[in-house]
Amino acid sequence: MSVWALGLNHTTAPLDLRGRFAFALDQIAPTLQSLRSSFPSSRHPQVEAAIISTCNRTEIYCASEHIALDHTFGWLAESGGVAPTLLRSHAYTLHDDEAARHVFRVASGLDSMVLGEAQILGQMKDAVRAAENVGALGTTLNQLFQRSFAVAKEVRTATEIGAHSISMAAAAVRLAGQLFEDLRKTRVLFVGAGEMIDLAATHFAAKEPKSIAIANRTLERGEKLATRFGGEAMRLADLPARLAEFDIVVSCTASTLPIIGLGAVERALKARKHRPIFMVDLAVPRDIEPEVKALEDVYLYTVDDLAHVVQQGQANRQAAVAQAEVIIDAGVQSFMHWLGQRSTVPLIQQLNAQADEWRAAEMARARKLLAKGESVDAVLEAMSRGLTQKMMHGAMAELHSGDAASREQTAQTISRLFLRKER
Structure with missing residues (x-):
């Protein structure tokens, strides 16, 4: 295998x-x-x-x-x-x-x-x-x-x-702290409700931001996570209209396509009068369109961008x-x-199957002899002799076949297998 x-x-x-x-x-x-x-x-x-x-x-x-x-x-x-x-x-x-x-x-x-x-x-x-x-x-x-x-x-x-070790979530908090002087004055939006968002929310909540919101496709799951952090839950469909409210956006969903587009971020910046937005895209594939990174007043980090932060101290x-x-x-x-x-399992299985076949044949033969009135000692003697002959037949045949060199090798193998001394 x-x-x-x-x-x-x-x-x-x-x-x-x-x-x-x-x-x-x-x-x-x-x-x-x-x-x-x-x-x-x-x-x-x-x-x-x-x-x-x-x-x-x-x-x-x-x-x-x-x-x-x-x-x-x-x-x-x-x-x-x-x-x-x-x-x-x-x-x-x-x-x-x-x-x-x-x-x-x-x-x-x-x-x-x-x-x-x-x-x-x-x-x-x-x-x-x-x-x-x-x-x-x-x-x-x-x-x-x-x-x-x-x-x-x-x-x-x-x-x-x-x-x-510094986790991705902790690295995101560290970078956000470099942009915003006081994280307690920020509003944080988490997009998704999986394990990574749970971890990120835990790290950001420790900094006591002004508010926390969870946007998720399933509102019930979002509400469950939001309740843990004293935040609010919102539908994913409402995200474009409310994006401008948040200073920090952390996204990690299983979507195969970006869910935060360039246009939505441009409109949010305009509504914010170009106050900066810190964005972290932890999703693979991306949740946030890569073109967003080129916008002024947007600080977008992906999982790869966070690499140098989390590698500190290694x-x-x-x-x-x-x-x-x-x-x-x-x-x-x-x-x-x-x-x-x-690799030896199939051979072991074949050996066990062969031994079971021999045993069953000798047992059947012994029962017939007992039914005919043969003595128990005679039946046991015949059964043990029959099993011995079956087990030894292959080895004996090999010893009498082939050339001298092959017989010598066979003899050594048989000696090692059958003539081992009890320890």
Whole structure:
């Protein structure tokens, strides 16, 4: 069994290209079905698959008897509507121990924009559940991901990899504080109601802004989040008309198209008499049209723009990174040992089936002898002799066949298997 991975992330691909391959959680199931059905059934009858898709990465993990990286690559390029050459220049491909090492590093927060951040672990667990629910996660990938979660837990427990890490939300607050002298006088709008917005709202609420509003497609979910922060909820459809009210706008939805356009921001600036607006677009694909960044009095930051902020202080954690890599190395070796043992499973199953067949035949023969009145001792003797002969027949036949060299090799193997001394 082989494992392979294909992906692109914040270090290899620009934001807009990553957006072409971003899958919302509710898209994972049909996407996995499409991927698995694309493999030729003759060579890849049961391909295991899982997809991890976040604002910083989209990665496909597969397992099968034969590696099919080129096929997986072609499928992903087609799904994103880009030329394979373009995707290849920004993607990475990994297999077996390299794939295991990568997923362990991702789970441990070593491959994140925010070194040591814990959010990726929850996103990976969501991806695994989605793969399980659609029946795409077999024994091999299940082992890979469960071991990655165990490694990540050990890394976070045994090292200080997450100490003093700056989250994307905290970075947004820091940048906003550089623009506005007093955040307590600002009005903040959050667009969306998912995990990232929840985290951002928590950080901004700690600065006690003048007001908080949550705009969401589902009003009920927006109201639930707004209540936690003493804010108001509004419908997404009302956003263009009310945009001018807010000094700070943080957006992160699962929309495939921008929901805040250039025209809406221009009208808001005019109504605000060009008082500045601080905007953070944490979504991939983008929620805010990129042309907005060129407007005067608008300070727009994307997830990639925040990279230099969240990377501050990472040098101080290099010792923790080195410790984490040692833990990951051990995890990779353990997984590869397990994977290697998996290759003997079919043979073990065949041996067990053959032994059961012999046992059943001798049991049936013994019952017939007992029914005829044979003594128990004689029946047991016949049954044990019959089993012994069946087990030894193949070995004896091999010892008497082939040339001298092959007989010598067979003799050594049989001696090792059958003449081991009890310890």
